[in-house]
């Protein structure tokens with residue numbers, strides 16, 4: 001269960017570390033590099049990060065478990081996050097969760113069997129004026145209609 | 157109408173340095189580098205600018221709190237965590253005129269004598285962070301930031317950092333904990349960050365919008381800025397408007413602007429001209445006002461206080477008669493229960509119980525005692541915790557029950573929600 005960042009990412013990790021007066025401060029940025037590479041953060045990866053930042057594995061776990069965007073299990077390749085906070089709901093976003101659920105045949109918190117999609121609901125993504133909205137991996141999709149959703153998911 | 161922040165929002169490619177400079181970006185640099193840092197602080201103090209992150213504290217005064225005799229490094233930290241439901245105005249700056257904020261950062265850093273600035277982006281703002289990395293690289297290349305800026309001997313390093321999904325990291329001390337590589341747990345104040353902040357050093361935390369205002373103040377002068385808005389609430393402010401309006405979006409208006417005018421002119425009125433029921437004017441944390449109160453409200457710090465609410469972040473949530481008060485409040489409770497960091501018992505338990513009680517009221521399973529129970533929970537939360545997140549739910553609970561009590565009682569009487577779902 002050895003974990004390593006790729007050479008490129010390891011170089012980046014060292015660049016990140018140099019940006020702060022204390023190594024530990026690079027924690028979130030280094031964890032992002034791990035997740036970018038693997039899609040999630042395993043215990044082996046936490047051990048690697050602990051080594052790199054000269055903290056304990058427990059310190060890393062403490063951080064990983066606090067922040068909702070770090071995945072502690074492998075999830076689908078495309079992570080669909082739908083906002084169902086109050087402002088999106090005022091603009092009629094309720095249909096969106098149900099629509100995507102049916103379309104993919106999964107519940108919130110599940111991945112499709114082929115591992116292509118994972119569905120989550122999230123709290124406000126600072127997109128309240130362009131609701132209904134969802135984020136898929138790094139990108140926002142706003143002012144959604146059923147046709148738009150169909151088009152977006154087909155292209156992925 | 158003078159536009160301080162959004163003047164160039166419509167221009168394409170404002171994130172490109174050459175385009176931004178064509179529109180006047182960074183013209184204030186030579187001016188401030190020839191000034192004494194104290195004079196920059198004074199200028200901002202005289203402008204009357206108040207922090208746009210929510211608390212509305214005088215920006216110049218806050219900068220003045222950095223100890224004069226410190227031997228430690230001083231930090232500027234930019235709060236780009238924008239996660240309060242209803243608030244999406246900082247995002248507009250980050251996307252449409254990022255160099256405006258960088259220019260503000262240079263001004264603020266120079267004023268407080270900081271040589272390092274960290275910009276803390278909420279984790280979901282990946283594209284905005286990526287864009288900022290490109291802007292910073294371009295600015296570094298031509299010597300706008302970095303060592304010996306424009307031959308002045310002043311050095312400034314700006315670093316873009318990403319969070320990973322936690323609303324609480326918008327609270328300034330939680331943000332600092334997070335930036336140091338810990339969980340985003342707020343810290344007890346004092347010590348205030350200006351004295352003991354990031355890595356134990358003096359630190360000023362400022363909101364994105366606050367910094368984006370600074371170039372105007374330096375370029376046009378404090379008096380020109382103070383002339384905008386009202387006497388006690390000078391300047392303009394960004395309002396992000398959402399909910400039941402025809403044209404949601406981000407609008408810049410002078411403080412003191414009538415809400416009714418913003419609603420009818422900028423936002424094109426309510427959807428299908430339905431009756432305005434309620435307004436949350438400053439992001440999800442502030443007390444709600446009724447539609448009637450809202451139509452007489454002016455958008456400035458004093459008028460909002462006079463109406464029992466707060467200008468907050470300028471996240472305007474417009475709610476018409478088709479919405480159920482209990483459901484809106486239940487949604488807010490769910491948000492705060494989800495985002496409580498769990499350090500303080502009154503907050504961790506209080507937000508969770510509020511959510512449970514509101515859910516059962518909305519489902520028609522509540523009793524008439526539940527209203528008093530909610531008010532008792534609010535009393536047990538407010539003012540009893542490390543940070544104000546608990547207050548941010550206590551205030552909505554009290555105001556919604558006070559202003560829409562019969563609707564809560566109807567849910568109990570009818571054993572269900574009177575609104576079609």
Ligand SMILES: Cc1cc2nc3c(=O)[nH]c(=O)nc-3n(C[C@H](O)[C@H](O)[C@H](O)COP(=O)(O)O)c2cc1C
Pocket residue numbers: 206207208209210211212213215218235236237238239240323324325326327328329361362363364366367543544545548
């Ligand atoms: C729970 C909570 C969340 C907050 N979230 C934000 C935020 O997302 N962005 C922000 O600028 N300020 C936020 N604040 C306010 C900050 O603590 C701080 O007052 C602000 O960043 C100071 O900047 P300013 O003086 O320029 O307004 C939040 C405060 C609390 C209590």
Ligand code: SF4
Pocket residue numbers: 324341342495496497498499500501503504541542543544545546
């Ligand atoms: S009030 Fe809530 S969010 Fe703030 S420190 Fe306490 S538990 Fe955490």
Ligand code: FES
Pocket residue numbers: 083084085086087088089123124125126127128131133241242243
């Ligand atoms: S409530 Fe959905 S983006 Fe703000």
